[in-house]
Amino acid sequence: MERIPFETVHAEFRRVLESVGFTEAKADRTAQLFAENTRDGVYSHGLNRFAGFVRGCQNGKVRLDVEAECVHRMGVIEQWDGKTGIGLLNAEAAMGRAIEIAHEHGVGCVGLRNTNHWMRAGAYGLQAADAGCIGICWTNTTVLMPPWGSAEKRIGNNPLTLCVPYLGNHILLDMAMSQYSNGKLEVLKRRGESLPLAGGYDEAGDLTTDPGAILDSKRALPIGYWKGSGLALILDLMGTLISGGDSTQQISARPDETNVSQVYMAIDVGSLSGQQIVEETVNRIVTDFQDVSPLDGISAVRYPGEGMLATRRDNLANGIPVDPDLWSEVLEMP
Amino acid sequence: MERIPFETVHAEFRRVLESVGFTEAKADRTAQLFAENTRDGVYSHGLNRFAGFVRGCQNGKVRLDVEAECVHRMGVIEQWDGKTGIGLLNAEAAMGRAIEIAHEHGVGCVGLRNTNHWMRAGAYGLQAADAGCIGICWTNTTVLMPPWGSAEKRIGNNPLTLCVPYLGNHILLDMAMSQYSNGKLEVLKRRGESLPLAGGYDEAGDLTTDPGAILDSKRALPIGYWKGSGLALILDLMGTLISGGDSTQQISARPDETNVSQVYMAIDVGSLSGQQIVEETVNRIVTDFQDVSPLDGISAVRYPGEGMLATRRDNLANGIPVDPDLWSEVLEMP
Numbered sequence: 001m002e003r004i005p006f007e008t009v010h011a012e013f014r015r016v017l018e019s020v021g022f023t024e025a026k027a028d029r030t031a032q033l034f035a036e037n038t039r040d041g042v043y044s045h046g047l048n049r050f051a052g053f054v055r056g057c058q059n060g061k062v063r064l065d066v067e068a069e070c071v072h073r074m075g076v077i078e079q080w081d082g083k084t085g086i087g088l089l090n091a092e093a094a095m096g097r098a099i100e101i102a103h104e105h106g107v108g109c110v111g112l113r114n115t116n117h118w119m120r121a122g123a124y125g126l127q128a129a130d131a132g133c134i135g136i137c138w139t140n141t142t143v144l145m146p147p148w149g150s151a152e153k154r155i156g157n158n159p160l161t162l163c164v165p166y167l168g169n170h171i172l173l174d175m176a177m178s179q180y181s182n183g184k185l186e187v188l189k190r191r192g193e194s195l196p197l198a199g200g201y202d203e204a205g206d207l208t209t210d211p212g213a214i215l216d217s218k219r220a221l222p223i224g225y226w227k228g229s230g231l232a233l234i235l236d237l238m239g240t241l242i243s244g245g246d247s248t249q250q251i252s253a254r255p256d257e258t259n260v261s262q263v264y265m266a267i268d269v270g271s272l273s274g275q276q277i278v279e280e281t282v283n284r285i286v287t288d289f290q291d292v293s294p295l296d297g298i299s300a301v302r303y304p305g306e307g308m309l310a311t312r313r314d315n316l317a318n319g320i321p322v323d324p325d326l327w328s329e330v331l332e333m334p
Numbered sequence: 335m336e337r338i339p340f341e342t343v344h345a346e347f348r349r350v351l352e353s354v355g356f357t358e359a360k361a362d363r364t365a366q367l368f369a370e371n372t373r374d375g376v377y378s379h380g381l382n383r384f385a386g387f388v389r390g391c392q393n394g395k396v397r398l399d400v401e402a403e404c405v406h407r408m409g410v411i412e413q414w415d416g417k418t419g420i421g422l423l424n425a426e427a428a429m430g431r432a433i434e435i436a437h438e439h440g441v442g443c444v445g446l447r448n449t450n451h452w453m454r455a456g457a458y459g460l461q462a463a464d465a466g467c468i469g470i471c472w473t474n475t476t477v478l479m480p481p482w483g484s485a486e487k488r489i490g491n492n493p494l495t496l497c498v499p500y501l502g503n504h505i506l507l508d509m510a511m512s513q514y515s516n517g518k519l520e521v522l523k524r525r526g527e528s529l530p531l532a533g534g535y536d537e538a539g540d541l542t543t544d545p546g547a548i549l550d551s552k553r554a555l556p557i558g559y560w561k562g563s564g565l566a567l568i569l570d571l572m573g574t575l576i577s578g579g580d581s582t583q584q585i586s587a588r589p590d591e592t593n594v595s596q597v598y599m600a601i602d603v604g605s606l607s608g609q610q611i612v613e614e615t616v617n618r619i620v621t622d623f624q625d626v627s628p629l630d631g632i633s634a635v636r637y638p639g640e641g642m643l644a645t646r647r648d649n650l651a652n653g654i655p656v657d658p659d660l661w662s663e664v665l666e667m668p
Contacts (some may be wrong), residue, residue, distance in 0.1 A: 076409070
């Protein structure tokens with residue numbers, strides 16, 4: 001597999017975005033986020049999704065000529081309208097504002113409605129951690145899973161991110177409510193690989209490790225069975241209430257997944273406790289977490305986000321491995 | 335199984351607590367919370383835990399002569415010291431303060447350190463929802479699970495509650511990071527029942543539905559495999575940082591589980607959006623969630639907390655079913 005330098009990936013993404021009507025500034029930031037997702041090994045929300053994103057911008061699903069704005073404030077909570085704009089930039093603006101509020105008041109919370117797919121949830125958690133804050137954010141989605149107790153698709157998989165600042169090596173949990181995200185299922189199906197553990201049901205109603213069978217049946221397994229199903233419902237409820245936006249039900253009534261609802265929270269633990277105490281505390285807890293004997297066949301117990309950081313270092317040093325077909329598609333666009 | 339009226343359960347708990355040195359007011363509120371947990375079917379953190387709680391009060395593990403107090407404030411975040419006091423009352427005070435701050439500023443956050451077991455996480459989520467707020471709270475614990483990739487017990491199961499107000503029938507997710515809580519494993523082992531789904535590993539390292547085998551191996555399965563393991567770590571990190579208290583590692587260095595760290599957040603969605611909009615939105619989303627065909631053998635898809643409400647109604651109408659041995663133990667105390 002070819003490996004492309006980060007700067008080249010960024011530059012090609014930027015070139016394509018400018019050519020479909022992005023301003024220079026918006027093209028640069030959006031390309032940066034897509035390139036960083038790819039650099040960090042989150043190919044499902046980087047290169048693999050880029051062509052589809054560009055088509056959405058061309059067909060009017062994503063509006064390029066709008067800016068998210070604050071429409072209501074109550075204390076440390078703000079409600080923002082994303083105006084069906086670029087999901088990644090709306091997300092960055094919303095978390096940026098939550099961080100500002102947190103720096104002043106300890107906690108900041110922004111509910112963002114009428115926005116589009118933010119690609120990687122974790123990107124905005126890392127943004128908060130870079131600013132010394134705990135970052136929490138989640139989104140609702142169109143229907144992707146059945147609730148526990150049914151085979152009928154009715155809830156989103158509502159990705160949730162929690163990020164704790166840790167020098168440059170933030171602890172980052174970035175998880176969908178399904179055991180495997182649709183993006184992950186698509187990547188493994190493309191590679192012809194099986195899941196390591198059962199990730200959903202096939203058309204016959206049996207648990208399976210075949211990603212294609214789960215995509216066909218649309219019966220992904222929620223994490224923790226009934227718990228992930230309940231958590232998906234609660235995240236949709238909270239996101240809809242805090243943003244004043246559309247719920248999974250309303251989003252699913254449209255042909256495309258647009259105008260989703262998201263929540264961004266930042267908690268300024270640096271100002272609360274002092275940055276040095278934060279660093280010492282996190283280091284002590286993480287060191288202890290990893291000081292265990294790994295099971296046979298596992299090299300070490302890793303904290304959430306640690307594998308991603310190793311991939312990032314490798315990809316920065318050796319170039320980002322790209323699927324040749326997908327990369328050619330970008331080079332030929334538009 | 336004998337069924338005892340709620341008032342009798344409450345009165346007996348109160349009598350016992352007063353006899354071991356609780357003030358009248360503290361005995362009444364603590365007995366109320368224990369009785370409500372039992373009324374709602376959470377026997378593992380109601381009647382089944384009461385005698386152990388009383389012993390902890392008698393042997394000095396729980397201090398009866400202290401009050402939690404605020405020791406630091408930064409904006410809408412307060413850090414409280416629970417002074418190794420009564421966990422249930424510290425929890426109620428902390429969530430009460432988070433609600434007060436939320437009513438004024440949209441969001442309130444209280445980190446509570448040096449506190450004791452709060453029994454049922456959900457109780458304080460319901461407290462927030464009764465006040466028109468979304469309630470979020472979690473606690474760290476002593477070590478109870480291995481991190482993903484190891485068989486060595488090293489993380490807590492760190493129960494997390496998310497509660498959304500819904501008329502009297504709040505949506506309540508109350509979940510440990512293990513697929514089954516230790517309390518649940520103990521209840522099923524006592525009844526000689528198996529788990530419906532694999533809940534951990536036996537001593538040989540195989541997945542099992544035998545609650546006793548999991549209690550013996552101390553290898554409970556985290557929800558969503560690596561995701562629940564990561565979430566447990568992050569909740570410990572966040573709880574320790576926000577409260578300024580002890581981490582799971584520090585708690586586990588003591589012979590008993592004392593001086594745990596907890597976080598309470600309230601988000602005043604009623605003031606943000608208007609109570610009527612909250613009610614209509616929640617009703618619309620929940621109605622849609624349940625409007626699916628249940629799988630064979632399942633009567634209906636329920637939202638988190640709905641089964642608990644049915645148990646509550648039944649127990650209020652017909653008395654609370656009690657384990658005769660445990661109930662006799664209470665009647666004979668002290």
